[in-house]
Amino acid sequence: MARENLFHCQLITPDAALADELVSSVVVTAHDGELGVLRDRAPLLCRLGVGGLRMQTPTGTRQFFIDGGFMQVYSNELVILTPQARPIDQIPVQDTQRQLKEWQEKTAHSLAEQETKDVEVRRLRAQLRLAVKNK
Amino acid sequence: MAKARQIVKRRKAVSNIKKITRTMQLIATAKYQKCLQRAMGTKPYTQRITQLVTELAGQVTDINHPLLQTNSGSGRVAVLVITSNRGLCGGYNAQILRTALERFRQVEASQRQIQLQAAGKKAIAYFRFLGRALHKSYSHFDDRVRFEQVQGLADEFMAAYERQEVDAVYVVYMRYISTARQRPEIIQLLPMSAPQSEQKTTEAATPVQYEFSPSPGELLAELLPESVRVRLFQCFTDAAVSEQVARMVAMKAATDAAGDMIKYLTRTYNRARQTQITMELLDIVGGANAISAS
Numbered sequence: 280m281a282r283e284n285l286f287h288c289q290l291i292t293p294d295a296a297l298a299d300e301l302v303s304s305v306v307v308t309a310h311d312g313e314l315g316v317l318r319d320r321a322p323l324l325c326r327l328g329v330g331g332l333r334m335q336t337p338t339g340t341r342q343f344f345i346d347g348g349f350m351q352v353y354s355n356e357l358v359i360l361t362p363q364a365r366p367i368d369q370i371p372v373q374d375t376q377r378q379l380k381e382w383q384e385k386t387a388h389s390l391a392e393q394e395t396k397d398v399e400v401r402r403l404r405a406q407l408r409l410a411v412k413n414k
Numbered sequence: 415m416a417k418a419r420q421i422v423k424r425r426k427a428v429s430n431i432k433k434i435t436r437t438m439q440l441i442a443t444a445k446y447q448k449c450l451q452r453a454m455g456t457k458p459y460t461q462r463i464t465q466l467v468t469e470l471a472g473q474v475t476d477i478n479h480p481l482l483q484t485n486s487g488s489g490r491v492a493v494l495v496i497t498s499n500r501g502l503c504g505g506y507n508a509q510i511l512r513t514a515l516e517r518f519r520q521v522e523a524s525q526r527q528i529q530l531q532a533a534g535k536k537a538i539a540y541f542r543f544l545g546r547a548l549h550k551s552y553s554h555f556d557d558r559v560r561f562e563q564v565q566g567l568a569d570e571f572m573a574a575y576e577r578q579e580v581d582a583v584y585v586v587y588m589r590y591i592s593t594a595r596q597r598p599e600i601i602q603l604l605p606m607s608a609p610q611s612e613q614k615t616t617e618a619a620t621p622v623q624y625e626f627s628p629s630p631g632e633l634l635a636e637l638l639p640e641s642v643r644v645r646l647f648q649c650f651t652d653a654a655v656s657e658q659v660a661r662m663v664a665m666k667a668a669t670d671a672a673g674d675m676i677k678y679l680t681r682t683y684n685r686a687r688q689t690q691i692t693m694e695l696l697d698i699v700g701g702a703n704a705i706s707a708s
Contacts, residue, residue, distance in 0.1 A: 293459045293460075326627065349463075353622060
């Protein structure tokens with residue numbers, strides 16, 4: 280792969296920096312749908328959604344689940360800040376299925392509880408979708 | 415021989431204590447390394463969030479967010495005191511609690527009530543002893559604090575502030591500066607100080623023309639709560655590192671003191687034993703002399 284097509288990409292969570300490498304393209308779930316980034320993209324500040332992150336590196340593809348956050352593109356440097364991220368191959372499918380079932384069966388007694396339930400269900404569904412797709 | 419035997423017993427007890435304090439010192443050292451690694455791991459996220467807020471502040475002309483506005487109606491101030499769950503860490507907890515009490519006095523002098531929240535069993539026990547009402551107490555934060563745990567707490571603070579139940583939120587914790595220096599500190603979590611754009615402070619050439627999605631105002635409205643969460647998380651990670659450093663230092667001092675005491679007791683024992691032998695010899699010599707004289 281031509282080196283001139285590469286740019287720098289970092290995935291940072293509050294606990295640690297999960298990825299810091301040269302990539303040729305990135306596809307990330309933004310707040311309004313998927314968004315692709317290539318080298319020499321114009322500066323961008325964007326809110327992220329709950330879903331997948333796909334990094335095309337010279338050695339292969341790396342995929343993560345991200346739980347919202349923010350993205351900054353500036354001068355061939357892409358920074359993804361997310362409160363929670365996980366490599367897709369590390370998502371435990373059975374555990375996630377069980378958790379999803381538990382949350383779906385839970386009864387919400389207030390508006391706040393309903394909101395928490397919706398967020399959790401959406402998050403678990405996204406994880407499950409990515410994990411199953413990856414198999 | 416009674417005294418010498420007592421000294422031997424005591425020396426054995428001290429040597430057992432030394433073994434325990436030495437082990438605790440080693441454990442604290444290992445935990446300190448882990449905590450420090452975690453605390454350093456959180457830094458890039460914190461720095462980037464702060465940087466994004468600064469970048470956005472330059473693009474939004476009229477920043478108007480509930481977390482930036484000053485409340486003054488409730489007459490209540492929330493104070494979160496972060497201490498450890500366990501003791502044997504020298505003056506760590508005492509320093510934090512002393513700083514907290516000073517702030518309480520200042521707040522009460524300005525005719526405002528304190529809504530006290532305590533994290534760590536030591537703070538909970540101390541404020542119960544003082545008879546101060548605890549609004550909420552948390553003892554589940556250990557040396558491996560997770561962001562999700564702190565996120566919930568920060569969200570509660572922000573919700574209370576937005577409902578105007580409190581006028582300000584302060585956090586009292588031990589700030590980690592270096593292995594040799596930690597300092598009890600009070601930070602004002604809410605209201606936030608208005609973010610300053612980089613252009614205003616450093617007079618950089620031309621600001622970067624970003625494409626925003628959604629609008630800068632909406633992005634900033636989402637970033638401000640995140641920066642509050644991150645700041646609170648930083649307080650907890652700093653407190654965890656400081657606690658382990660304090661425990662490490664305290665246990666090293668205890669181990670050294672035990673070593674000194676063992677040396678002193680050994681010397682005293684040898685002297686007591688020697689005295690005993692001399693006394694016995696004197697008795698024998700005295701007896702022999704008495705017999706030969708008669």
